[in-house]
Amino acid sequence: MDMSLTIHIICAGNTFRSRLAEGYLKSLQQPGLTVMSSGYKAEANEDGPITFYARIIAKKQGFSEFIKPHWDQLTQKRIDQADIVVCVNREVHHQVSKRFSLPLTTYIWDIPDVIYPPLASDPKTDEEILAITEDIFEKIKLRVHELLFFINRRKPTARRDVLHEDGTPTGTTATIETIHRQGLWHREVQIGLYTKSGEVLLQKRAAGVILDASKWDIGCAGGVDAGETSRQAAVRECYEEIGLQVPPASLQFVFTERYNHYLPHYAFHQRCLIDVFLAPITGREKLELQKEEVAAVTTVPLAEARHILEQSAALTMHGFKERVLESIQTRF
Secondary structure (H helix, E strand, O other): OOOOEEEEEEEOOOOOHHHHHHHHHHHOOOOOEEEEEEEOOHHHOOOOOOOHHHHHHHHHHOOHHHOOOOOOEOOHHHHHOOOEEEEOOHHHHHHHHHHOOOOOOEEEOOOOOOOOOOOOOOOOOHHHHHHHHHHHHHHHHHHHHHHHHHHHOOOOOOEEEEEOOOOOEEEEEEEHHHHHHHOOEEEEEEEEEEOOOOEEEEEEEOOOOOOOOOOEEEOEEEEOOOOOOHHHHHHHHHHHHHOOOOOHHHOEEEEEEEEEEEEHHHOEEEEEEEEEEEEEOOOOOOOOOOOOOEEEEEEEEHHHHHHHHHHHOOHHHHHHHHHHHHHHHOOO
């Protein structure tokens, strides 16, 4: 990290999730990074120490010295001091956004809370509660490392044509970062690759990518750069991602999908028109994977591909991916 950055992590009471996230992130000692935490109802706490089970986790993980001694109540001033605000889950974001003004760079995690003391209807031993909190901390660690990857990632320099909602060009361009931050309409491509024997090529996304990390996808996909046609982008994406040279004439356009979805993890608003192409392959091509984005590729029968995608693809994309598979099936 070659810049100064302040991250503010918010939960409810600032005695468990945000305190662990703050302490763990501080323990990684990233140059130029300042980390703080608070709770939107922290002042209701009777005392300041971190919860006993969180204290045990911090000690076991070796970062007790980075745990601050007292909770902090969330204020607008604290929010305004941060470059990035993280709400530990949607409920926290909902409660905070009703009371305070949050910046555009507000990210939403999916970290659950633990109920303590346990409900009479669902009694738990201290050992069971500790096991639950250890699982929660593993999620916190995952999100912390995703956040660091996101912050330190190589910022794409390519620009894309900004579109009107109907797909016509506005005559302007914007960086990918701006397009995602502002939810600007743009164009992307998806390329379904299939063999004449009825198999479909799937790629597994790399663990470090921001969207759909470690999930399987159909063929290749990506954005259409400024001044580029969809067909040109499809050829480029196949070569960049898996080293496959696809003749432009072999690309068969099948349909365009409208995608409009907010991805709260890192405040991405993806509004795009996805032009879908199909192309035949032999299945014997020598491929070279772009390791930063692609972890693996495989060719499997269409029925198996459908099962893998049902288990792996983002729910918001299930209908779209099924349409791509149905289009491929007509080619057999």
